[in-house]
Amino acid sequence: MRNWGAKKDLTLAQQDMFLRISQIVKGNGTLSNGELIWRFEVQPSPLSRTYNIRLEYTRSGTPDVFVETPDLDLLVENRPLPHIYNNPVRLCLYMPSTGQWCPTKRLDQTIVPWTFIWLYYFEEWLDSNHWKGGGKHPGEEPQPPCNRRQRRALAHL
Amino acid sequence: MNEMLRPNLRPTDLQRRAQVFTILEEICQELELTDSQFGRAQQAYEAVAKWLAESSDPLLVTIYVYLQGSGALGTSVKPIGVDEFDIDLIAFAAAASTNISPTALKKAIGERLAEHGTYALMLEEKKRCWRLNYAGDFHLDISPTISNPNCQFGGELVPDRKLFAWHPTNPRAFKKLFDGRAALVPKLLQPKVAMQRDVASVEPFPVQQTIKGILRRTVQLLKRHRDHYYLDISEEIAPISVIITTLAMRAYEYCVKRHVFEDGLDVIVETIRMMPHFIDHIYVDGVKGYAIWNETTEGENFADRWNSEPARVEAFYDWHAKALADFEALRDLVGLDTITKNMKENFGDRVITSVMAARTNSVSQARKSNSLFVAPALGLSTASSATATPVPKNDFFGD
Numbered sequence: 001m002r003n004w005g006a007k008k009d010l011t012l013a014q015q016d017m018f019l020r021i022s023q024i025v026k027g028n029g030t031l032s033n034g035e036l037i038w039r040f041e042v043q044p045s046p047l048s049r050t051y052n053i054r055l056e057y058t059r060s061g062t063p064d065v066f067v068e069t070p071d072l073d074l075l076v077e078n079r080p081l082p083h084i085y086n087n088p089v090r091l092c093l094y095m096p097s098t099g100q101w102c103p104t105k106r107l108d109q110t111i112v113p114w115t116f117i118w119l120y121y122f123e124e125w126l127d128s129n130h131w132k133g134g135g136k137h138p139g140e141e142p143q144p145p146c147n148r149r150q151r152r153a154l155a156h157l
Numbered sequence: 158m159n160e161m162l163r164p165n166l167r168p169t170d171l172q173r174r175a176q177v178f179t180i181l182e183e184i185c186q187e188l189e190l191t192d193s194q195f196g197r198a199q200q201a202y203e204a205v206a207k208w209l210a211e212s213s214d215p216l217l218v219t220i221y222v223y224l225q226g227s228g229a230l231g232t233s234v235k236p237i238g239v240d241e242f243d244i245d246l247i248a249f250a251a252a253a254s255t256n257i258s259p260t261a262l263k264k265a266i267g268e269r270l271a272e273h274g275t276y277a278l279m280l281e282e283k284k285r286c287w288r289l290n291y292a293g294d295f296h297l298d299i300s301p302t303i304s305n306p307n308c309q310f311g312g313e314l315v316p317d318r319k320l321f322a323w324h325p326t327n328p329r330a331f332k333k334l335f336d337g338r339a340a341l342v343p344k345l346l347q348p349k350v351a352m353q354r355d356v357a358s359v360e361p362f363p364v365q366q367t368i369k370g371i372l373r374r375t376v377q378l379l380k381r382h383r384d385h386y387y388l389d390i391s392e393e394i395a396p397i398s399v400i401i402t403t404l405a406m407r408a409y410e411y412c413v414k415r416h417v418f419e420d421g422l423d424v425i426v427e428t429i430r431m432m433p434h435f436i437d438h439i440y441v442d443g444v445k446g447y448a449i450w451n452e453t454t455e456g457e458n459f460a461d462r463w464n465s466e467p468a469r470v471e472a473f474y475d476w477h478a479k480a481l482a483d484f485e486a487l488r489d490l491v492g493l494d495t496i497t498k499n500m501k502e503n504f505g506d507r508v509i510t511s512v513m514a515a516r517t518n519s520v521s522q523a524r525k526s527n528s529l530f531v532a533p534a535l536g537l538s539t540a541s542s543a544t545a546t547p548v549p550k551n552d553f554f555g556d
Contacts, residue, residue: 023533023544045536046172047493075494083553092555100551113531113548117524120537121553124517126494128510132517135553 009103012036015057022108024116027053034059039068040112044120051119055111061103063111065091067119075126082131083118091118095136166419168534177487177496178421183512184504185369185377190233190242190295198228198244198295205289205297208276209248212269216262219252222299225328230335231369232376232402237384237505242295247328249313253303259316259323262301263287270299285316302326305454312454330453338406339372343413343424371424372409376402379429381504382480394472400449400459404432407452411435422488429481433474436460524548 010018016031019038027040038055052068072081072089083092093114094100101110121133166174190198206222226245227233233242248266250257267287270276281288286300302313305325312327379401387395408431409424418424437448446464451457463469483503490496500509523529523539530545532538538545 022546024531024546043169043536045493046169046176047491047496048536049492050169080556083555085555092553093551095552095554098552100549109546110549110551113546114551114553116531116537117520117529117548117551118553120493120520121517123493124513126492127497127513132521133553134521135555137556138554 007104009061010106012057012059015107018106018108019055019112022112025108025112029055038107042112042115042119044116044123048120048123053115055107055115057107063101063107065093065111065115067091072122079129081122082125083133083135091115092135093118171420172535173491174420174422174488178425180496180500180512180516181378181422181425181487182374183515184381184500184508185234185374187508187512188235188381189231189377190228194242194294195228197291198242198297201289201291201295202244202246202297205246205270205276205299206248208273209266209269214265214269216250216253216257216265217269219250221249221251223247223249223329225300225332227380227398229328229332230376230402231339231373232380232398234377234380234384237388240293241290244295244297246297246299247302247313247315248299249302249304251304255303255306255314255323257303259285259301259320262303263316263320266299266301284318285320308454310453325451325454325457327451327454327457331451334453335372335402335406338410339370341372341410341413343371343421344417345421345424346417346419371421372406372428375409375425375428376405378425378484378504379405379480382483383476385503385505386476386479392468394466394468396469396473396476397459400473403449403451403459404435405429407435408432426481426484426488429477429484433477 012031012034016029016036016038019025019029019040025038025040027038029036029038031037036055036057038053038057040053040055041050042053043050049070051070054066054068055063056066057063066088081089084090085092091114093111117133121131125131125133202222202224206220209217209220209222212218223229223246224244225247226243228242228244233244235242250262253262263285267280267282270280270287270289276289279289279291281290281296283298286298289297289299291297300315302315303323305312305314305323305327308325308327310327310330312325312330314323315326316322317324380398383395383401405428409428411431411434412418412424412427416427418427435449437450439446439448441464444464447460447470448458449460451459460469463473483499486499487496487503490499497509497513500513519539520529520537527547527550528539528541529548530538530541531548532540532542532545537548541547
């Protein structure tokens with residue numbers, strides 16, 4: 001995964017710096033022991049709640065986005081949440097292996113804005129019960145551009 | 158000028174409230190007569206007026222037909238579950254003597270309408286008026302009136318409910334009074350309003366300035382709230398529109414002349430809060446009763462029936478308490494889903510689904526065409542700016 005495309009992967013320090021200077025990221029981060037953790041607030045629209053988000057990113061190249069508060073379980077009232085990874089609950093913001101996200105890209109320009117739209121559609125879904133944000137479910141992803149197992153193995157190196 | 162004591166509102170609160178106000182405006186636009194409907198209604202009633210005036214009956218020759226009620230005031234609201242709007246007309250027989258009986262004048266108008274091939278087929282007799290049905294669009298309710306020589310404000314007389322006697326009324330002066338009050342512009346806290354204006358034109362949620370004024374919108378919203386509140390109650394006890402309109406216009410004038418408001422939503426809530434103060438407590442034959450006076454004539458108590466049907470009194474106060482609580486909640490609620498839920502409960506699923514879907518749709522369209530941004534302190538926006546971050550294409554994944 002290191003050599004995806006022509007660009008070089010951004011380092012955790014670079015990602016940290018971009019998050020710090022981003023005007024849309026209201027929060028603070030720590031970078032230690034090869035792990036970048038950012039906590040910031042997201043209010044997707046003026047009617048929306050303000051969500052406290054935790055973004056975890058390591059050199060593995062896969063950012064994890066958690067909603068710390070409010071408790072999503074309390075809001076969904078026993079319905080299955082759409083477009084999340086379980087155990088623990090994280091937001092599924094992009095389709096893996098498509099290049100929508102890769103470590104050459106800036107978190108503040110991808111994962112962060114996608115968190116805004118996820119939360120916007122989430123609140124809309126809470127009311128309408130229809131997910132209007134589109135997306136794909138496992139099994140619907142396109143054929144990856146190269147051998148998947150190989151790439152996964154590389155990513156864990 | 159009093160500025161009411163309230164906690165300091167943060168910029169995000171002001172933006173949220175401006176959005177709620179905008180949605181309320183959109184609800185009213187969705188529920189009222191469209192311009193083309195209004196145009197058709199106007200054409201229809203002008204034709205009726207001409208037909209009546211061309212009669213050989215001397216009673217009808219000087220008849221003057223004009224709009225009254227919500228059509229005249231700009232406060233129409235589509236009834237729930239019915240396709241047609243009510244459009245109320247007055248057929249003022251200016252030359253008729255006060256000796257004429259309500260039955261005779263009503264009969265003369267009905268006979269003339271029945272002489273017309275088309276009107277005869279659309280005509281329906283109601284207790285106090287004639288109705289012409291324009292199916293699927295609106296119906297015209299035509300009430301006969303004569304002039305009221307005892308009214309110092311140039312009022313008229315309309316048949317009472319039993320079509321037995323004449324009863325004072327003054328729709329033209331009422332409209333003038335209402336329009337005058339609706340034209341009063343509330344004072345909003347200036348610096349905050351200016352701040353709001355910076356983000357005011359930002360799609361996909363531009364903040365709308367209400368064109369018709371806050372009073373008209375308040376009346377429309379309250380009427381809709383009432384219609385919805387009484388949807389499942391079969392008893393005829395709901396507060397009538399003229400009561401809501403009268404109390405709202407008096408409360409609005411009172412508040413606007415005395416207070417400085419945070420924003421439009423604040424004006425709506427404070428107006429609703431003040432409404433019951435304009436109900437007079439009177440004695441009718443030694444018994445405690447209620448009066449909501451028509452200020453434009455003498456002797457018209459819009460709450461007349463409250464005194465013979467006490468269930469109406471309770472009905473008004475119950476509804477009013479609920480309306481005030483619901484609008485206060487709308488002012489303070491946070492969360493797209495909770496706000497939408499409150500609005501659906503109070504104004505009906507259909508209209509809210511339609512208004513809210515349009516908003517989500519504008520986000521989705523912008524996202525599709527790569528023109529969606531995240532703007533600092535605002536969230537999703539379709540306006541590009543130096544500080545805004547574009548939302549790149551993505552597909553949400555997972556179960």
